Amino acid sequence: MSIAHASSISHVALKTLDVEQQAKFYTQMVGLGETERDNSGRVYLRCNENHHAVVLIPSTETGIDHYALHMGSTANLEAAAAALSHAGIPYETETNTKLGQGNALRLRDPDGYVIELIGEMTQVNPHYGPRAVQPRKLGHITLLVQDCKQSAAFYSEVLGFRISDWVDDIFLWMRCNPDHHGIAFAKAPADSKLHHFAFEVKDFSYLARQADHLMNNNHTLLYGPGRHGPGENHFEYFRDPENNLIEFLSNIQQIWDDTTYEPKIWDSRQRWVNLWGPEGPADFL
């Protein structure tokens, strides 16, 4: 039994040098809608009825500031706080409150990434004007870590994630609901930063549409479309203007029976990144 139980990936908060440029890219190129801005200049962006899936934070740096997990309810969040205290896991009550969400806790994972836990989010109008492609939800977050097994132990014991698949000791995927992965880890001892985060679209045809949309606006994919081994999902990757890597995915494997699912173990010397064949560029992994 784990201490707490995340129920879904809520949002990712990015530090940004040029918030206007990023807001424009995320609304026009990623298909998000701007919900609102707060007094500190943070921009809240959504892709469905949830108030935000991405938060842009004005900064002198780029990269991930924190990311958030939804615990399912305010009661669950309070239970998580109590259980964390009981287990001696340090956390803070979020003081610099963001818009659109209730109280929050913050703790750090073994690599120092800031994880925010929330129990509720304001529901808003999901129809914010046409987009070439409007994602359905934030799907997962992939982090560079020191040690995948160490990360897996933390996320399993503290936050209730289950291991889905892994590749040797270099990559590991975990789920907190039937989506094959909500969080993933890639081994990169020299670095502690976001590898990418992913939005889910309805089906494969939307990946072509997004690729055409980027093309028509002088942007390009870094990799894809293709089909990942772990998760079986279709994928494509592109970068935002501040070099954050974004995945669009569809048709991810659903694992709803935790008692019968057996993690797949992939051999790094075999094909696993793209079962269709083509490999990514050198700077992808």
Place this chain on the structure above:
Amino acid sequence: MSIAHASSISHVALKTLDVEQQAKFYTQMVGLGETERDNSGRVYLRCNENHHAVVLIPSTETGIDHYALHMGSTANLEAAAAALSHAGIPYETETNTKLGQGNALRLRDPDGYVIELIGEMTQVNPHYGPRAVQPRKLGHITLLVQDCKQSAAFYSEVLGFRISDWVDDIFLWMRCNPDHHGIAFAKAPADSKLHHFAFEVKDFSYLARQADHLMNNNHTLLYGPGRHGPGENHFEYFRDPENNLIEFLSNIQQIWDDTTYEPKIWDSRQRWVNLWGPEGPADFL
């Protein structure tokens, strides 16, 4: 005015070391149907009502033996013969007659590729049993040549092709009907062989389905899916067991007004192979 006027790409004939292995691959993996075999062991394969789009010829070598253009009618073929004679272009009447087609002429292009001209083809049942993907037609043939402009001059003056696009002096596409290209040339002075040939499918969703079909049978794509600049078509490439390169394409640009169409000239230093971005492997071009 050109001497003769091809109206469509008819078929490609491949020399093959292992005709059974190739026949199995083309029926099961490319989605063709075997129409019949002749006394010399040649296998005739189709993808629509035309008797053959691919002919496999038992041989001690691999690679292209010849390819064929359809002149539209027997009368057109006879007119072409007369016009070629009048112009002093050497050709032969085909003696080793293939099944499913009437009389044929054979001539050679500047690089020595054997071009067969036909005027009729037997129409057969296009429903030959389910396939994961059944292509709609043979779309084009791309040849490695000494000099793209020399090839273009020959195909324009002798066979009525029009130039669609080109990239510096390294690539050139020509059409004989509204499809953006039916024949294409890639500069490769050291070599005189087929670069690839292409089958058209209904739309982009069939490229995903074909990629999944190959994956499920332990084959992989070499490149794609993506979107070419010249022709605007979606593409993906894979190899047959004897290393011939096959393209599946969809949504190719239609050029029906030859009086207003302006060839696009691409700069080899700019993006043109894949407007979506990802580049092919080193052995693609």
Place this chain on the structure above:
Amino acid sequence: MSIAHASSISHVALKTLDVEQQAKFYTQMVGLGETERDNSGRVYLRCNENHHAVVLIPSTETGIDHYALHMGSTANLEAAAAALSHAGIPYETETNTKLGQGNALRLRDPDGYVIELIGEMTQVNPHYGPRAVQPRKLGHITLLVQDCKQSAAFYSEVLGFRISDWVDDIFLWMRCNPDHHGIAFAKAPADSKLHHFAFEVKDFSYLARQADHLMNNNHTLLYGPGRHGPGENHFEYFRDPENNLIEFLSNIQQIWDDTTYEPKIWDSRQRWVNLWGPEGPADFL
């Protein structure tokens, strides 16, 4: 707490007047593969690694003979048997054993439909040769019943299904896993028979493909493609030669959090069958 807990829809067994004609239709038009036949002439058909999703039973009648639920494991099946006995729910041990599955129980629902419970199924090769469309799985079964609420009570209390949505007292959908519905009921007091059963395909493009495939073989859709309100899934319907109604569906709503999901209640006077608009023929409902 319910007595037992179904984990998925296993298969449907159809009585058939002309088993060869039906086997041909289900393999060629529905995209199934014939696994094997038993001594009594029953034909076992699959669409994935499970030994059968459809069983054809030679008979002097047509229509449903029984359908089967998978309990997840042999242990679960044994636990279900004990719990049913303890609760005084009558059942029989299946004596006329089918191939490819272990022991089974049989009980009857309030309308007399025979429900088979199984705990294991032989796993076989899911690649049985190309099909125009190979379904991914049997998705659900919809039955005509006397009283939807009475049926819902039985399936909830005895077999662990949860109510997903309903329309007045005329239609009701239940799930036993994240798929929005695995079983559904339509009120039809004068009749006690199968309304339809459904196969899931990968995405919407496969519905077009299947419609084209039927068209090319002189079959037609009864209804669709469209988009259902309850379940949000894309749909299309066609009949087999013995008039059984088959649905192909894609993109069905996933409900993985039973604690937060609220059933949607549809008004029969509002649009619910097809949110895209077009209505079905008079003999559809």
Place this chain on the structure above:
Amino acid sequence: MSIAHASSISHVALKTLDVEQQAKFYTQMVGLGETERDNSGRVYLRCNENHHAVVLIPSTETGIDHYALHMGSTANLEAAAAALSHAGIPYETETNTKLGQGNALRLRDPDGYVIELIGEMTQVNPHYGPRAVQPRKLGHITLLVQDCKQSAAFYSEVLGFRISDWVDDIFLWMRCNPDHHGIAFAKAPADSKLHHFAFEVKDFSYLARQADHLMNNNHTLLYGPGRHGPGENHFEYFRDPENNLIEFLSNIQQIWDDTTYEPKIWDSRQRWVNLWGPEGPADFL
């Protein structure tokens, strides 16, 4: 030889009671972009680089005002004027000049529909902001007429259209370029009005997307998606707020060899409207 030769369908001009409501619908629901408005309040709407595909004309009525054919060039337009004069076909030079197009001629077809002939159109930016679906072009216009054969004779002799297919004496399709039809006629002796006009989209997946887009905005399809017999195209139909019927289509048959194409003759008692099967509502035809 015909008197003049249309090269493509240019635009349709609709009388409208509520120009703001229509402009909103055509931009938000049909995916067009507003190019500009003129002094008389007419709204020019585009879907590609052509200045307009639809013109909304403030009026006290609804329905078609006129539609326009592009002759390919100013020289062609002048040649058409001379040829019409020579043949004694009455026409007028357009005086109430529209924006974005050069000089124009106007003549009437046998049913009194006003046909505008143009020779040039201003090219503008085709990227006017994201749309759920941005059509590729205006595809065709279908008119209710007294006598399909009489209409066919006029469009053939005067404007160079060729007959593609027909159904008894009730429906007839004509082309002026490789698209199977650019103009079509439905027999309706009591009426002289537009039946519908059609926009082409990239492929079938865009029909699902458009249906979802309408659904999300409380609009519905009148009919489809399906597959027409004549033209083989996928289709779906919906109405604008003033009851004009709009078709979205994809994958229309390309006829590029007028010398070998044989018109298909459909029997009204056989299936032809939708080869997939489902019939339209009573008010569709």
